Amino acid sequence: xxxxxxxxxxxxxxxxxxxxxxxxxxxxxxxxxxxxxxxxxxxxxxxxxxxxxxxxxxxxxxxxxxxxxxxxxxxxxxxxxxxxxxxxxxxxxxxxxxxxxxxxxxxxxxxxxxxxxxxxxxxxxxxxxxxxxxxxxxxxxxxxxxxxxxxxxxxxxxxxxxxxxxxxxxxxxxxxxxxxxxxxxxxxxxxxxxxxxxxxxxxxxxxxxxxxxxxxxxxxxxxxxxxxxxxxxxxxxxxxxxxxxxxxx
Amino acid sequence: xxxxxxxxxxxxxxxxxxxxxxxxxxxxxxxxxxxxxxxxxxxxxxxxxxxxxxxxxxxxxxxxxxxxxxxxxxxxxxxxxxxxxxxxxxxxxxxxxxxxxxxxxxxxxxxxxxxxxxxxxxxxxxxxxxxxxxxxxxxxxxxxxxxxxxxxxxxxxxxxxxxxxxxxxxxxxxxxxxxxxxxxxxxxxxxxxxxxxxxxxxxxxxxxxxxxxxxxxxxxxxxxxxxxxxxxxxxxxxxxxxxxxxxxxxxxxxxxxxxxxxxxxxxxxxxxxxxxxxxxxxxxxxxxxxxxxxxxxxxxxxxxxxxxxxxxxxxxx
Ligand SMILES: Cc1cc2nc3c(=O)[nH]c(=O)nc-3n(C[C@H](O)[C@H](O)[C@H](O)COP(=O)(O)OP(=O)(O)OC[C@H]3O[C@@H](n4cnc5c(N)ncnc54)[C@H](O)[C@@H]3O)c2cc1C
Ligand SMILES: Nc1ncnc2c1ncn2[C@@H]1O[C@H](COP(=O)(O)O)[C@@H](O)[C@H]1O
Numbered sequence: 001x002x003x004x005x006x007x008x009x010x011x012x013x014x015x016x017x018x019x020x021x022x023x024x025x026x027x028x029x030x031x032x033x034x035x036x037x038x039x040x041x042x043x044x045x046x047x048x049x050x051x052x053x054x055x056x057x058x059x060x061x062x063x064x065x066x067x068x069x070x071x072x073x074x075x076x077x078x079x080x081x082x083x084x085x086x087x088x089x090x091x092x093x094x095x096x097x098x099x100x101x102x103x104x105x106x107x108x109x110x111x112x113x114x115x116x117x118x119x120x121x122x123x124x125x126x127x128x129x130x131x132x133x134x135x136x137x138x139x140x141x142x143x144x145x146x147x148x149x150x151x152x153x154x155x156x157x158x159x160x161x162x163x164x165x166x167x168x169x170x171x172x173x174x175x176x177x178x179x180x181x182x183x184x185x186x187x188x189x190x191x192x193x194x195x196x197x198x199x200x201x202x203x204x205x206x207x208x209x210x211x212x213x214x215x216x217x218x219x220x221x222x223x224x225x226x227x228x229x230x231x232x233x234x235x236x237x238x239x240x241x242x243x244x245x246x247x248x249x
Numbered sequence: 250x251x252x253x254x255x256x257x258x259x260x261x262x263x264x265x266x267x268x269x270x271x272x273x274x275x276x277x278x279x280x281x282x283x284x285x286x287x288x289x290x291x292x293x294x295x296x297x298x299x300x301x302x303x304x305x306x307x308x309x310x311x312x313x314x315x316x317x318x319x320x321x322x323x324x325x326x327x328x329x330x331x332x333x334x335x336x337x338x339x340x341x342x343x344x345x346x347x348x349x350x351x352x353x354x355x356x357x358x359x360x361x362x363x364x365x366x367x368x369x370x371x372x373x374x375x376x377x378x379x380x381x382x383x384x385x386x387x388x389x390x391x392x393x394x395x396x397x398x399x400x401x402x403x404x405x406x407x408x409x410x411x412x413x414x415x416x417x418x419x420x421x422x423x424x425x426x427x428x429x430x431x432x433x434x435x436x437x438x439x440x441x442x443x444x445x446x447x448x449x450x451x452x453x454x455x456x457x458x459x460x461x462x463x464x465x466x467x468x469x470x471x472x473x474x475x476x477x478x479x480x481x482x483x484x485x486x487x488x489x490x491x492x493x494x495x496x497x498x499x500x501x502x503x504x505x506x507x508x509x510x511x512x513x514x515x516x517x518x519x520x521x522x523x524x525x526x527x528x529x530x531x532x533x534x535x536x537x538x539x540x541x542x543x544x545x546x547x548x549x550x551x552x553x554x555x556x557x558x559x560x561x562x563x564x565x566x
Contacts, residue, residue, distance in 0.1 A: 011377070013513070016380075016512070017377040017378075017380040017381060019380075019381045026376075026377060026380075026381055038494075093358045094349070094358070094359070095352065095353060095356070095357070095358045095359070096358075098353060117494070118494060120377070120378065120493065120513075121376065121377060122376055123361065123362065123375065123376055123377070123378065123493070124359070124361050125345045125349070125361060125362075126348075126349035126352070126359050126361060127349075128349075129319065129345075129346065129347075129348075129349035129350045129353070130349045130350070130352065130353035130359075131353075132319075132320075132350060132353075133323060133349070133350040133351075133353035133354050134353050137424070138320055138422060138424040138425035139319060139320070139346075139350070139425075141319075141345070141346050142342060142345075142346070144487070154428065158342070158487045159342040159343075159346075159430075159488075160341050160342045160343070160441075160488060160496065161430065161432045161433065161488060162430070162431045162432045162433040162486060162487070162488045163430070163431040163486075163487070164427075164429070164430045164431070165428040165429045165430075165431075166318075166425060166426060166427055166428055167425070167426040167428055168424060168425050168426075169423075169424040169425070172424070177494070178477070178481075178494065179480070179481060179487070213358075214357070214358035214387065214388050214389045215358050215360065215385050215386065215387055215388070215389075216385065216386040216388060217383055217384070217385055218371065218384040218385065218386055219383070219384045220376070220381050220382070220383045220384075221381065221382050221384075222381065222382070223375065223379060223380070223381065223382050226519065226524075226538050226540075229524070229536075229538075229539045229540035229541055229542060230540070230541060230542070231531075231536070231541075231542045231543070231544060232541050232542065232543050234543070234545075235543065235545070235550055235553040235554050235557055236557060238525065238541055238543050238554070238557075239554070239557040239558065239561070241541055242502070242523070242525070242541065243561060246502070246523045246540065246541075248445070248501050248502040248522070248523050249445075249469060249502065249558070249561065
């Protein structure tokens, strides 16, 4: 079995994101970037499946600017076998990413595509489902448990009501939740080894897909600030305030 | 043209958030039709037809839709999408799972999780866990939009009498099979719509200790929430998680207990009307959004809180 894992480079989740003064976006210069957190879970799951002998090859793919390669390199350091970097500058919408990934799937013919459930920059939660539709593959989104069977996967999904279990035949798309597993750290020797693993570079413009933006970002602004609250001295005061001032109890 | 809203339901009743999505959808286009797909749905379709904002109900009833599989739903929506400028759904796990499949098949760039309708093509949506708000304009012919339900009021449920049209089912996808659903049932108000929410975090230390939260929740008729750390640690099930990757709640009163206030948690609750934080660390970031902060050990504060609440005899349910 072959698993393709899509990883995105985003502002690190610990960074306090700041809006640019000109309203065109958020500040990214000199800001720490990392792999989108659930994409680490996607890689980890693929590596675990390979370690259990059920997968032969893991290919990590990213779509983005030159530096996006770092996320592929990191995936190689934790166990992916080779990488693909589809080069394209600027903001690229999930629809375009999924069309690019469709081309990569056509070329690589994986049995599974693993991705994160949501990118923490755009918070779109779209790309996996879109790729599923374009390929006409079944999708198992928000996965918190995966069991690999003969020609299918049994996947537990986190939904608003609790948990849901479905079975998807391969080839299939899985989007991963953070609770799927505990991503490992790359060891120094593995980081060194990863430097020798191949990363194929492809220009998005050579893939023949329409990557033009369909959505115009008119402005990006700070959300309204909450006005500062107070500290109360004790529980009695808290209850009095809630009752007499805020009038919520 | 008109807008088409995809209803969320459990084959028996409409899910309450569909009403909020209906409000948003009718702000986009007053000629709002609702597509309801499922199995043995007559009651649900009827209840939708009574919503005054709804001009027409399209019902697709077949056993292949019993478990809301996105593969089957998406092709049913596509078959009925032709005459609509907007396809709309609420941005909970149902809509998140489904809408991008529809959007890709229509070759549309979806706009997720809008919190305001500015015009029929321009919307406000939070990005970066709500640390920025983006105003975005869709240039696609057909627009696919999901709605953050807590940002819109629910539509009234009676007074309307829209016609109900039944249409044929589409094909079933044979590559996916529903196995089971473990739905956590409770008598409490739903997290998403409760007037009061009390949430526990890692500071609770154990699932057992959540009984302190439960006791207060009982008293205030509150829903129970949790941080991701509390869910990850197994103190409580995933359906309680509030935040960027959990649920968004906007209650009148949100009480955060033993929660530090990471941005990913704030993303799910900072629009609440009144926020209370109980935390023993005076520097915890949760205090920066709290209207009333109590720096205290929760194991002393919660029992005392309950005691004080019990002294009041006027708690509104
Ligand atoms: C991609 C991504 C998505 C995420 N999504 C979410 C999400 O949707 N929701 C979410 O909540 N988190 C989310 N997180 C996790 C988030 O970053 C934090 O790790 C998490 O919210 C921390 O939970 P916590 O506040 O309960 O735990 P901690 O940060 O460990 O805080 C525990 C708090 O309890 C206090 N405390 C301890 N003992 C006591 C006591 N006896 N009395 C009073 N106070 C006490 C401490 O002072 C501390 O402030 C996400 C993270 C990532 C990377
Ligand atoms: N530019 C990209 N390159 C590689 N993978 C991506 C890219 N954008 C999105 N993805 C994948 O799609 C998932 C969901 O992203 P989104 O739909 O933007 O929330 C991410 O977790 C990634 O796995």
